[in-house]
Amino acid sequence: MSYKAAMAENVTSKTGKPPRTSMASSKQFADLLSKKGFNFYAGVPCSLLSGLIRVLEDDTQTSYFPAVREDAAVGLCAGAYLAGKLPVLLMQNSGLGYCLNAFTSLNLIYRIPVLVIMSWRGEGGKDAPEHIIMGEINQKLLQTAGMCHSVLSADNYQEALEAARSKINEGLPYTLLVGKGLFDEGH
Secondary structure (H helix, E strand, O other): OOHHHHHHOOEOOOOOOOOOOOOEOHHHHHHHHHHOOOOEEEEOOOHHHHHHHHHHHHOOOOOEEEOOOHHHHHHHHHHHHHOOOOEEEEEEHHHHHHHHHHHHHHHHHHOOOOEEEEEOOOHHHOOOHHHHHHHHHHHHHHHHHOOEEEEOOOOOHHHHHHHHHHHHHOOOOEEEEEOOOOEOOOO
C-alpha cells in the first residue's frame, strides 16, 4: 500500500478534535495497550502524558525507558522491535521536528513499526505560546511524512487502536494524538 493510500485511512473523532472530558484512567489505557500486545515503552516526558508514563514506570511487567530526545526514543523503539518487542513511543508534539528524519529514514524505509502516543500541545490555539505553531501543523507534518494518525477521543479510542494495530501489522508507524484532558492527568 502506498503512503498516500495509508494517509487516507486516518481515523478521527466525530468533531476532529479531542474531547474535553477524560476518556479513561491512564491505568486502563495502559492495560488496553498491553492487551493489544504492546510491551516496550520509551519516550520523553510531557505533562499531558504524565499519568500514563507514571503507570508504565510503576508496572513491573513493562519496560519504560526515558529518552533525552525524541529521535533517541525512535531509535530505542526500533531496536526493541528488531529484538522482538512491540514498541510504543510517548512524546510531546513539539518533539515531532526532532524525530521526523528518524521516522522517514529508518521506520518508513525499513518498515519498522511503532505506536506513537503524541500529546497535542497547542491544540485549538490554546496553550503556552511556544506550543501554538506546532499545535497547528503537527497533523500536516505527519501527513507530509506519510505517517498515519488518529486524533484519540473517548468515542474512538478502540477504533483508533484497531487502525493503529492494522498499520503496525503492515510494518508502519502509527500516531495517536492525545489532546489535553483526554486522560486523567489533572489538567
